[in-house]
Amino acid sequence: MITNKDCIFCKIIAGEIPAEKVYEDMDILAFLDITPINAGHTLVIPKEHYENLFELPDDILQKISLKLRDLGKAMKEAVGAEGLNIGMNNREAAGQLVPHAHFHLIPRYVADGYKHWGGRKYKDGEMKEVAEKIKKTIK
Amino acid sequence: MITNKDCIFCKIIAGEIPAEKVYEDMDILAFLDITPINAGHTLVIPKEHYENLFELPDDILQKISLKLRDLGKAMKEAVGAEGLNIGMNNREAAGQLVPHAHFHLIPRYVADGYKHWGGRKYKDGEMKEVAEKIKKTIK
Numbered sequence: 001m002i003t004n005k006d007c008i009f010c011k012i013i014a015g016e017i018p019a020e021k022v023y024e025d026m027d028i029l030a031f032l033d034i035t036p037i038n039a040g041h042t043l044v045i046p047k048e049h050y051e052n053l054f055e056l057p058d059d060i061l062q063k064i065s066l067k068l069r070d071l072g073k074a075m076k077e078a079v080g081a082e083g084l085n086i087g088m089n090n091r092e093a094a095g096q097l098v099p100h101a102h103f104h105l106i107p108r109y110v111a112d113g114y115k116h117w118g119g120r121k122y123k124d125g126e127m128k129e130v131a132e133k134i135k136k137t138i139k
Numbered sequence: 140m141i142t143n144k145d146c147i148f149c150k151i152i153a154g155e156i157p158a159e160k161v162y163e164d165m166d167i168l169a170f171l172d173i174t175p176i177n178a179g180h181t182l183v184i185p186k187e188h189y190e191n192l193f194e195l196p197d198d199i200l201q202k203i204s205l206k207l208r209d210l211g212k213a214m215k216e217a218v219g220a221e222g223l224n225i226g227m228n229n230r231e232a233a234g235q236l237v238p239h240a241h242f243h244l245i246p247r248y249v250a251d252g253y254k255h256w257g258g259r260k261y262k263d264g265e266m267k268e269v270a271e272k273i274k275k276t277i278k
Contacts (some may be wrong), residue, residue, distance in 0.1 A: 020270035023277055032270055033241075034201075034260030039269050053225065058205055066203035069192050071277065078276035079269065085231030086192065087226055090211075094222030094247040095255045100261050103225075108233040114256050116234045119174030123205050130218065131159035131171055135216035138162055138210065 003088040004049040009100035013047050017106035023071055027063055030071050033104070038112060044068060050101045055085040062102065072105045082105030143188040148239035149181055152186050162210055169210050172243070177251060179218035181244040183207055189240045191229040203242065211244045220246030 003010045013029055022042060023030040033041040044067055046060045056064075068086055070138040076084045087104040090098040108114070122130070142149045150156040161181060162169040172180040182205055189264055193205075194260045207225055215223045226243040228235040248254070261269070 020266050022270050024272045032266055032273075033258065034266075035260060037256050037258050039261065039265065040273060040275070041258070053208050053223070056208060061208060062201040062202050065200050066197055069195060069200060073193050074276040075273050078273040081232070083228070083230035083235070084192070085226065085228055087224065087231045089222070089224055089255075091247075091250035093220070093249045093251075094224045094245075096222070106233075108230075110232045112232075116228075117176050117253050119180065120178050121173065121174060122178065126178065127159050127171055127173075131161050134161045134179060134181070134214050134217040137213040 002048045002050070003082065004100070007049055007098070007100050009045055009098055009102065010049050013045075023067070024074070026058055026069055030067070030105075037106045037114065038079070038081070038108065040075050040081065040107045042075050044071060045105045046101060049098060052096065052101050053088060053097045054090065056101055063135055068103055068105065075105055076107055079107050083108035141189070141190070143239070146237070146239050148184055148241065149188050152184075161214070162206070166199055167206055169206070169250055171243075176245045176253065177220070179214050179220065179246045181210065181214050183210060183242045183244060185240060190238045191235065191240050192200045192227060193229065195240055207242055209267065214244055214267055215246055218246050221249055222247035223272065 012019045019031040019032045027032055027047055030042050030044045033043050050056050070085050085106040151158045166186055168186055169181050169183045172182050189195050210225050212233040222277045224245040
């Protein structure tokens, strides 16, 4: 198994640092975030050390995706939340603090006061231009 | 195919409303968000109408998870971003505006100024109690 001795999440997986684990199998661990947006905020991680989304192999990513749905549903029900955010930050520029791929499951309430970032409008012609650039990179 | 005649995303899939599409296959459509957080902000949706994460069947969810990685990587590269957020809002309380399951791929930059919500600390004993409740609901 790929592991990184300096990684705090690898240490949680190895049992060297305590955590409130809520789910564990061969490939995946889920535990509570210690600074939750709302109580129940859960992190879901692969047990192997991959830095971010881009490094995750197909099988692990597919297994995690099903767990996000099933654990998210159970956690939301357990804490009596009204909604659920999935979040994943990849690289420091996106707010990633621990360089071991992790998904956030965040329970939400109508009245919890958290606001999403507001978007902007594209300038004339900009949207088509950006779409063309992306399509070329995908091909 | 499950479709909803009042759904704006189903209308985009059917070609009744225009969109800047960047990727399409049998099961999945990806197109630019019209009010992007940063240019390139992409929405990835199942072509069948499912309201949210909880309704997504295994096969569709697994296919989408791989596309989030691959399209996210291509889009990030195409616009020259430094990071990538995945986001998914489930139910209105979580900020979901269109009730057709959709994932956000948001390109990010160190200097773009977007801040993540700050968490709080659990009270004494609260964290263990919350974890126990979640574990019971999962079983």
